[in-house]
Amino acid sequence: MNLELRLTKEQLEGLLALAKLFSEELEDRSRPPFPRASTLSALKEKLKAVLATQDGFPDIWNDSRVNAGLLCLTHEKTKIRNLPWQIATEERPLLAIAKSYRKGLSTYRPSAGFPLKVLVMVASPEGVTRLAYEEEELQLLRAFSPLMSQGLVQVHFTDDGSLENLEEKLEENKYHILHYSGHGSYREGKGTLALEDPITGRLQEATAEKFNQVLARVGQKGHRPGLVVLSACQTAQGIGAGDLSGVADTLMQGGVPAVIAMAASILDNCATLFAGKLYAELSTGYPLPAAFQEARLAVRNYELELDLAQQGLAPGQWLIPQLLLTENVAELVDENLPKEALDFKNDVKVIRGEKVLVDLRVRPANYVFVGRRREKRLALKQLKAGGSILLRGQGGVGKTAMAEHLAIRMLAGNQRVKVFTFSEKTPAAQSLLDQMKNYLTKEKKDFKVVAELALIPGQADQFFHLLGRVAEHCEPLFLFDNMESFQKKDEQTLAWVWHREKHEDVFQLMQILHQNTSFPLIITGRYPIAEFPVVEICNMNTAPFGDFFRKCHQLGFSELAKKMRRPDTVLKKAGEGEIPTFEEVARLLHNTFGGNYRALEYFDELYAQKGEEIFKTLGKLSDFASKLEGKDIKEGVLAQMSENLILEELLAFLDDQDKDTLFVLAQFNIPVLAMAIGMQRNSEDRTENLHKTVDLTLAELQPGVDGRERFYVTPLVRDWLRESAELAIMFDARLAGDYHRYVYDNDLEEDWVAELSEAFERYFSAHAVEELNEVGRRLCRFYYDIQQFRIALSYGLRTEKIAGEKTNEATCSILGIIFQIFGRLDTALSYLEKSLKIQQEIGGRQGEGATLNNLATTAHAKGDYDTALSYLEKSLKIQQEIGDRQGEGATLNNLATTAHAKGDYDTALSYLEKSLKIQQEIGD
16 A cells, blocks of 8 residues: 655654654663653554545555554655655554655565575674674674574675675575664765775775665666665665655665665664564565564564653654665565575585695585674785785684685685695695695696606706796695694793704795795694794684684584474473573583684584483483483593694693693683782782693683783683693782673773673672672663663562672662562562662662662552552652752652652642742753
8 A cells, every 4th residue: 555645744744753753762862772761652643644634545554453454654755755754554463564765566576486585794893893703793693693593594704894895695595574784874975884895804894876876786686686675774764756965865776675774773673683584584474564564563562661751751763764665575585486505606606616725624505604704804914915924723612614705705715816725634845845746737738847846956946947937827825734733842942943853844835935935824822833924814713602602503503593492392391490591501611612603513413412311301401411411422432532633732831830820810711911810919910821822722811902902711712721730820810800890991901891890709609799899880780771671670589589688778779669660569679678678778769769669650550549659758758958950840749640640630730840840940
């Protein structure tokens, strides 16, 4: 049903004035990002009045009482389309609202069958304020994971946030949806997206036209997605039809059938909730308009659970997403077309075309390289400049896979690149010369090189000659894998040096390449190479959970995710526990194995052997955690990993102080400054010892964005150390808490929530009441403010468990409010009364007034209006005494609400008049 909007000048001016106020309230970061109830109510009435005057709307309205349908509002002006028309039709949940500048929409026909295929592009350029891309990708993966486990959705991510890589991915597969998450803006009549430079990762601002050009080019192959979701600020803003200014407008004008864009900045948790519900509905066969409607209503229902009315606010986040159509898009997937899984032809084609990459390693059948974006940026920048990069890290962290991927990226970007590899599998340098000779004779038919080499006696000179001849045909890229096999520990210098007695020939070739040519080198190994100190080092630290989670979906035990959802699952519930989600299982594996891919692969092999035997009676996560600690799994994986970790051999290189340093470091759960070790050891500087353990890959070094070095031990090594500790460890949990709190208090943290959480756990185990009270209050308040109520409740109750009657009044107050939200009103009253008593004892008059208001809200919810009025009158008196005019006005509003609930309308009017007078006086 299309409805062309026809507005009078008076209607237009009135709506735009209110819409401006509505938008300002959503974007004002000095207050909660929700509109005032009065603003939204006025806007709703005006929108309803306008719709009532439109030809044909009364029939649509009546029909939508019992029939599901789509109302597509059309208007040439973007500002009119972006008005929250949905608020005017919220009484009709079956009526979905879309917008368009076209008056007539043709029917969209999908070009691909099931499963639903989604390409996700997260752009997080360096220097642009935004959540880390790892968290962005994880949030989206979390939303998709239940659908992926059922085989309903396939999700792929671009390698970075660049237009170049977006085009590569879109050319390779037919995606139903392109989901862009990043920063958008609309300034001076121009919409832009903050994308990334493919090499440096720095900001590369792209206009809407450039973004559309990519979609238009792949559209010529029939690869344009039917839906583009722009999870970015202000992407729905623009001027009007035919004016290529706003991002969404430009995509529509360029022929994208359906666009979902944001009319304002949307809260991250609301955006995640919206996306999760949207894709869940689409994957199970619901038409796009119906899925969009359900996704918006899910956000509204979430907002209704918040305590907005008490603050004079109303749900508004659900009105931000806009469904914009150029075609009548119902189904994104054609169920009559053959099922077609994602096929990553490009990488496969490159690998098959390069035999050296085929022989490099074994890959799972559905293998796709994931993540490592920061490392890729550093490495590619170095390689493109003709430099060398050392991919350094412990066994099993994916160094070889990363090297292969870098080679593929170099090959994809330049057809003249030719890869030559060398590893411990072919320890003689002659193998590298043979590769080059075979390339010249077999691929380039240059047979005279054989005769030329016969006249050159020395291997190094032959290599020089081959380099010159190879360079005539291509741009060679050399990959040296697992170079730790060619190194030894020098006991005098304590450095890792080349084992020249055994491998002088290989050393000579690497030296020639590094010092005498501009050909790029990719080197992988555990240790720095002392002879090549200027080689750029890329530390391959523990894989982020988002990457690890995607790897879990590639392996065989990912079928567990589907089995966990079956009604007849063998995973029996234990007590009142609930079967954990696949993400929770993956996170436990990540914590247990420290993000080590090789250990994960060994676990996958174990699952293949034992199947569901591993997971029987898995009713809660603690069941699985205890199983992981058992001999069959944990010790089995560690035994297989011993070859990769060579821990016994490495530990022998440490003296007693080195070992003590390593064992103390292993007690910390997150990366720490060297100061953390010093605080445990009489302020000694153990930095040199820490670097020694890092060189041995027993510990990891993580340079921060602030330039400070932070150290940590991966879980696999930590567990092994606990089994084979040679020293009695003295470790003070309270001091560890003091370290984490110091880092937080002095802004030395990279992740303040992690630091404060670690401080909490240390103080909790040490029963440090005063410190726990302060840290617990901060964490409880933080999670309450972001509406993570269950986490806030956990911190509050655990604080109370140790602090008892000494629990902070603010923590008691938050606990009371959360129990009120959860409907446990008697418990809420108990905590709020505790808070009130403490406030009265310490003379916190403002806090006392706020707590009285919260007590009144709880009593009101119980239907005890007289008690609620009593609390509010006491609160009002305090606010009048301390001169809190804004609080006084809010309390008068609450008094009016309670009086109204009692049926005392005259008293309610009196309170409202007094509140209005105060608001006029203070200009609110």
